[in-house]
Amino acid sequence: MQRLSPAPRAVPIASTAVGVSLLLLFIIATLGGTVRNGIADPALKTISLWLIVVAMAAGALVLLMAGWSMTLAMRANRQTRADNILAARSSAAASRQDAFIAFGLSLAVLAIFCFVQLLLQNDGKLQQTFLQWQLMRESAVDVLQAFAVNVKLAVISQILVLVIGLVLAVARMAPGKAGAPIRFMAVAYIDLMRAVPAIIVLYLIGFGLPLTNLPVLASLSPDWFAIIALTLTYSAYVAEIYRSGIASIHPSQWSASRSLGFSYVQTLRWFILPQAIRLVVPPLLSTFIALQKDTSLVNVIGTLDAFNQAKFYASSSFNLSSVSVVAIVFVVLTIPQTRYVDWRLARANKRLRG
Amino acid sequence: MAFIEIEDLQKSYGEHEVLKGISLNVDRHQVVTLIGASGSGKSTLLRCLNALDTINNGQIRVDGDVVSGPGVDLNRLRRKVGMVFQSFNLFPHLSVEENIVTGPIKLLHHSREKARARAAELLERVNLGHRAKYYPDQLSGGQQQRVAIVRAIAMEPEALLLDEITSALDPELVAEVLNILRDLAKEGMTMILATHEMQFAKEVSNLVVFLEQGRLLEAGPPAQIFGSPTQERTRAFLKQIIDAGRL
Numbered sequence: 001m002q003r004l005s006p007a008p009r010a011v012p013i014a015s016t017a018v019g020v021s022l023l024l025l026f027i028i029a030t031l032g033g034t035v036r037n038g039i040a041d042p043a044l045k046t047i048s049l050w051l052i053v054v055a056m057a058a059g060a061l062v063l064l065m066a067g068w069s070m071t072l073a074m075r076a077n078r079q080t081r082a083d084n085i086l087a088a089r090s091s092a093a094a095s096r097q098d099a100f101i102a103f104g105l106s107l108a109v110l111a112i113f114c115f116v117q118l119l120l121q122n123d124g125k126l127q128q129t130f131l132q133w134q135l136m137r138e139s140a141v142d143v144l145q146a147f148a149v150n151v152k153l154a155v156i157s158q159i160l161v162l163v164i165g166l167v168l169a170v171a172r173m174a175p176g177k178a179g180a181p182i183r184f185m186a187v188a189y190i191d192l193m194r195a196v197p198a199i200i201v202l203y204l205i206g207f208g209l210p211l212t213n214l215p216v217l218a219s220l221s222p223d224w225f226a227i228i229a230l231t232l233t234y235s236a237y238v239a240e241i242y243r244s245g246i247a248s249i250h251p252s253q254w255s256a257s258r259s260l261g262f263s264y265v266q267t268l269r270w271f272i273l274p275q276a277i278r279l280v281v282p283p284l285l286s287t288f289i290a291l292q293k294d295t296s297l298v299n300v301i302g303t304l305d306a307f308n309q310a311k312f313y314a315s316s317s318f319n320l321s322s323v324s325v326v327a328i329v330f331v332v333l334t335i336p337q338t339r340y341v342d343w344r345l346a347r348a349n350k351r352l353r354g
Numbered sequence: 355m356a357f358i359e360i361e362d363l364q365k366s367y368g369e370h371e372v373l374k375g376i377s378l379n380v381d382r383h384q385v386v387t388l389i390g391a392s393g394s395g396k397s398t399l400l401r402c403l404n405a406l407d408t409i410n411n412g413q414i415r416v417d418g419d420v421v422s423g424p425g426v427d428l429n430r431l432r433r434k435v436g437m438v439f440q441s442f443n444l445f446p447h448l449s450v451e452e453n454i455v456t457g458p459i460k461l462l463h464h465s466r467e468k469a470r471a472r473a474a475e476l477l478e479r480v481n482l483g484h485r486a487k488y489y490p491d492q493l494s495g496g497q498q499q500r501v502a503i504v505r506a507i508a509m510e511p512e513a514l515l516l517d518e519i520t521s522a523l524d525p526e527l528v529a530e531v532l533n534i535l536r537d538l539a540k541e542g543m544t545m546i547l548a549t550h551e552m553q554f555a556k557e558v559s560n561l562v563v564f565l566e567q568g569r570l571l572e573a574g575p576p577a578q579i580f581g582s583p584t585q586e587r588t589r590a591f592l593k594q595i596i597d598a599g600r601l
Contacts, residue, residue, distance in 0.1 A: 262511065274447050
């Protein structure tokens, strides 16, 4: 005997979806209208009108989706009455699915529309403050040139950090009684450098070292002060990343290598580190992205990086569009890297599972 | 003089006493099987012999030389006494061939060509000649364990310690690993193995040692231990094995 439990309820959700999409159209019309009435500039008024049209079109699409969800819900009801439960179930499931898509779309359309309206408010004041095309173009060349300094600082620091971080990590895991003082020093350094804000380290080094009159160190360029400060801070983080990688290699790998007659250092060099470093590439790249962004801190010690260059433009034009250029350059540089890290992580996870 | 001499070996992990005074002599070309329930100390004994665990009391001598206590070149000892583990422990980032040749090249200072030729020869003997370029995760458990044995033998040890090397294998893969041990035994390799494969122990060993809660309860030729054990505990243990259909 077949006893089928009924199809899930679809009509309430579908009707809510219809209601929400109608509400969305209403909000677009009233909010768009109000903002448009407050705009004096005729060119901006035209833009505003077009924005409303586009948003209404998107809203109509959502309404269509909700309507289709409603149709499916009704069909499910009919199929239930005709005792065709299995068909009713699949109709109801499709209806609910479409209703949820309609909810999601409404939210997205609403959020984007509200943001654009915010830019249009007060005759486009927000847009003019942060994203004035003319100023952005004027400052772009100088800012981009200065950005080369950020890239230089980042790359040199990253190379130094890779090496020093590894040395710190190995020192932190130095074995036996003889290793105790080395371990202690490494832990003290790592704790200290992770506790002090990067900008403070930068400030202390950038303004402190020149005052010391130390040979070589005091006469370095501000770029090198920046590199030293970033390296000091980030090598502590990277040491911890390496350490987590080394610690995650199973002890049986140590047993296997030692049983063949390899010494502690040989085991580390040939078997543990090669595996550990492969594991920590994704978190390492993540930390490098953070380091790149922190190169913008160097403006506190007067290094002429992209941010500092942009600030000159900003203060002479009383407008922040040039600084937005810096933000955009960082975004353009960073997003491909984060995507790459995600891809590496996904691949690493897949390898672990398979 | 026996090749490996163990005298009153004691080992504890913190409060927990694992080995409570074991004495045992193993001659060259002998195959010694350690049997006993889980936790009886078989694995710990093998790990102590390879100095992977340090002992608390007693003495271990290999080839007449005292190898326990401070000041011993353990890396040298371990080259003399190879070890194979239950969980294979191949290096996953290296190919089969690299797993095998790294030791001979780095530690015995063989040339790469010589080491590779030897590895190929040994792999051929365990029917894995065609797998040299594979990585461990591309091999079955039985194949991995055969590679692990080859890796240990490539170091030209004078004795092999085998720690339940078939326990992590699917039943149909056990035979291929045991066959290799049979060959090694025939060639006269000195071996100490901890195992639950009683049939195999009966067939290849010269000496069977029954461990019970860290003590050596009974030792003798397989016919004696499996046929007419003197100790009550040994009889009980073997009865359990027979009841489980494993002997």
